[in-house]
Amino acid sequence: MSSYFFKLCWKNIWRNKRRTLITVNAIGLGVMALVFLRNYYDNFHEQVIQNVIRYHSGHLAISAKNFEKNHSTQIFLENGSQVSNWLKNRPEVLASSERVLFSAMLSSARGSTNLMMMAVEPKAEAQVTGFSAKVIKGDFLKEAKERSIVLGVKAAETLSVDVGSKVVLLTQGVDGSIGNELFFVVGLFETQSEADKSVGFIQLNEGRTLLSLKPESFHQTAVVLKNEEAAVPFKILFEDVFHGDSKLEVFSWKELQRPIVAMIELDRAVNRLLMILILCVAALGIANSILMSIMERTREFGVMLAIGTDRKEVIKMVVIETLLLTLVGVLLGNLFGWLVTGFFNQIGFDLKWLTAKDFVVQGAVVQTVSYPTIRFYNSLVVTAVILTLALLVSYFPARQAGNLTPMKALRSH
Amino acid sequence: MNILEFKEVSKIYNQDQAGIQELSFSVREGELIALAGPSGSGKTTALNIAAGLDDFNRGEVNLLNCSLLNLKPDEVLRLRRGQVGFIFQSYNLLPVLTVLENVEYPLALKRVRQAERMKKAKTWIKEVGLEGLESRMPNELSGGQQQRVAVARAMVTEPKIIFADEPTANLDATTAEMLLKLFQRLNEDQGTTFIFSSHDPRVLKFANRVITLTDGKLLNESAMN
Ligand SMILES: Nc1ncnc2c1ncn2[C@@H]1O[C@H](COP(=O)(O)OP(=O)(O)O)[C@@H](O)[C@H]1O
Ligand SMILES: [Mg+2]
Numbered sequence: 001m002s003s004y005f006f007k008l009c010w011k012n013i014w015r016n017k018r019r020t021l022i023t024v025n026a027i028g029l030g031v032m033a034l035v036f037l038r039n040y041y042d043n044f045h046e047q048v049i050q051n052v053i054r055y056h057s058g059h060l061a062i063s064a065k066n067f068e069k070n071h072s073t074q075i076f077l078e079n080g081s082q083v084s085n086w087l088k089n090r091p092e093v094l095a096s097s098e099r100v101l102f103s104a105m106l107s108s109a110r111g112s113t114n115l116m117m118m119a120v121e122p123k124a125e126a127q128v129t130g131f132s133a134k135v136i137k138g139d140f141l142k143e144a145k146e147r148s149i150v151l152g153v154k155a156a157e158t159l160s161v162d163v164g165s166k167v168v169l170l171t172q173g174v175d176g177s178i179g180n181e182l183f184f185v186v187g188l189f190e191t192q193s194e195a196d197k198s199v200g201f202i203q204l205n206e207g208r209t210l211l212s213l214k215p216e217s218f219h220q221t222a223v224v225l226k227n228e229e230a231a232v233p234f235k236i237l238f239e240d241v242f243h244g245d246s247k248l249e250v251f252s253w254k255e256l257q258r259p260i261v262a263m264i265e266l267d268r269a270v271n272r273l274l275m276i277l278i279l280c281v282a283a284l285g286i287a288n289s290i291l292m293s294i295m296e297r298t299r300e301f302g303v304m305l306a307i308g309t310d311r312k313e314v315i316k317m318v319v320i321e322t323l324l325l326t327l328v329g330v331l332l333g334n335l336f337g338w339l340v341t342g343f344f345n346q347i348g349f350d351l352k353w354l355t356a357k358d359f360v361v362q363g364a365v366v367q368t369v370s371y372p373t374i375r376f377y378n379s380l381v382v383t384a385v386i387l388t389l390a391l392l393v394s395y396f397p398a399r400q401a402g403n404l405t406p407m408k409a410l411r412s413h
Numbered sequence: 414m415n416i417l418e419f420k421e422v423s424k425i426y427n428q429d430q431a432g433i434q435e436l437s438f439s440v441r442e443g444e445l446i447a448l449a450g451p452s453g454s455g456k457t458t459a460l461n462i463a464a465g466l467d468d469f470n471r472g473e474v475n476l477l478n479c480s481l482l483n484l485k486p487d488e489v490l491r492l493r494r495g496q497v498g499f500i501f502q503s504y505n506l507l508p509v510l511t512v513l514e515n516v517e518y519p520l521a522l523k524r525v526r527q528a529e530r531m532k533k534a535k536t537w538i539k540e541v542g543l544e545g546l547e548s549r550m551p552n553e554l555s556g557g558q559q560q561r562v563a564v565a566r567a568m569v570t571e572p573k574i575i576f577a578d579e580p581t582a583n584l585d586a587t588t589a590e591m592l593l594k595l596f597q598r599l600n601e602d603q604g605t606t607f608i609f610s611s612h613d614p615r616v617l618k619f620a621n622r623v624i625t626l627t628d629g630k631l632l633n634e635s636a637m638n
Contacts, residue, residue, distance in 0.1 A: 002524065003527075004514075004517065004527070004530075005521065007514075008510065008514075011510065014509075015509055300508075303501065303506075304507070306464070306466055306493070306499050306501075307493065307498075307519055307566070307567075308493040308494035308519060308522050309522060405466075406466045407461060407467045410501070
């Protein structure tokens, strides 16, 4: 179609400005909302995933068989050095951290609370999880310092303790003995998540002593890879190498965090449904707008047909008018979608507005504030879907126009 | 040579309503013909059939040496694009286009390049006496001016024959005369055949020949000077 007919189509869609603007607005608002929501959710989900990896299990967790299922301190690897040494020599591995995990009751002079204790090698743990970077007071664990403990700010608040305070840790060893020890708070971390209330760190060897575990034994080693995509192949490789060892199991973060993965998948499904609903409403608006404009122009089509316009050209014109109209809305919608995304990229978009409480999924860290970024893929998807729908709904008005004969059309007014 | 021949053509609309009945007449190349007769006498029906816009039930129609019965739809379309021009009673122009763009329309259909299109369109706008109004919108023109634009649009492809169905019906007497004088001039200068319908006796005198219909039948043919 020549530029002449494009110009004619363009002018035709603006002959009823009010109607066109209403339709364009409807498309624009729908597209804007969808583009922003998809940008927001993508970022939010990525953040959740990163948090899980950075504050929980790493990309992979290797542990004694059934430990992840039962979380029992009784289930541990007695000789973990074999696994640890193998991991140290793998090029895909960025870092790994052996952990002894147990729950404990902490008491201070003012109170007590239950914590999920992680006994770790400070340097290794610092490479695997982000807690050491979130220490806002004091320091993370140091090798040289004995009986140090690092707590979250909320737990410290409950216990009314600060850096330098003493706390008593009480737990049960794997042999049934009671582990009871005095610790000194050396640092407080703040992640703005559930972990601030519920997680504490001590040295790996002190954890072993408390639980009466032999050296080299641990519950879990968390592995961070250089590349997240390598998680599944690496897991398969590990299972291959250690497949004779029935005491071992390895899980990717997706397997460990099924509720989070499920939440993300549900979110995505809801988003898709929302997209289809919003865009269908927009498409109906488009169909209505074009159909009305066709019916008002019956006589004009008659003149066009009479002076030699092909029926196919009339149909093409209607389709192009529909697409042009949609495109205007789509462009505006994307533009404003990017602006809104950019705006919240600066100030952050807080889900707390909607949930009015902390957002916790199965104790995993979910930060509610997200700084969405513009993702052109999302614009592409929304644009492609609405243009496809516009193409579909243009069928009815196009058929209406295409069925006209010059005679019928000329006799109407 | 006959440019248009009707041979006993009948058109029955639904419910036995006859549009025209066994109508026969012929038009020679270069004539300026008026189709006269009261409202409902079959003028529009005859013109539409002649131009290939409508079908008919009996008889034979030859336009530009082609029998319309034998033409395929795209052949009719090609005929309409190149050889035949149209002017209607009213609402002739596309309201969203300027005068110039309206006149360009048939050339755009024929995929004529823009520079040539504009040159030709401007020539014909000048020819119908509307020079300077090229960028006006149709609703900024008087009825007579709009009809002149329609004439320019019909002439721009330099067709052999132009059909005009009641082109003066919405015009006052002076403007109507001016339009008919334009037909006359184009007919003489370009040799274009014109067939216009009208029930207004005042404009019939501009024709070379008047074909009068009544109840879908030929009443008489009278040559003027
Ligand atoms: N679409 C139609 N359906 C039924 N009858 C029609 C139709 N068009 C025209 N007629 C009838 O055909 C006859 C001729 O009409 P028309 O050609 O419009 O006459 P004119 O143009 O001279 O006024 C009239 O009796 C009219 O009622
Ligand atoms: Mg009529």
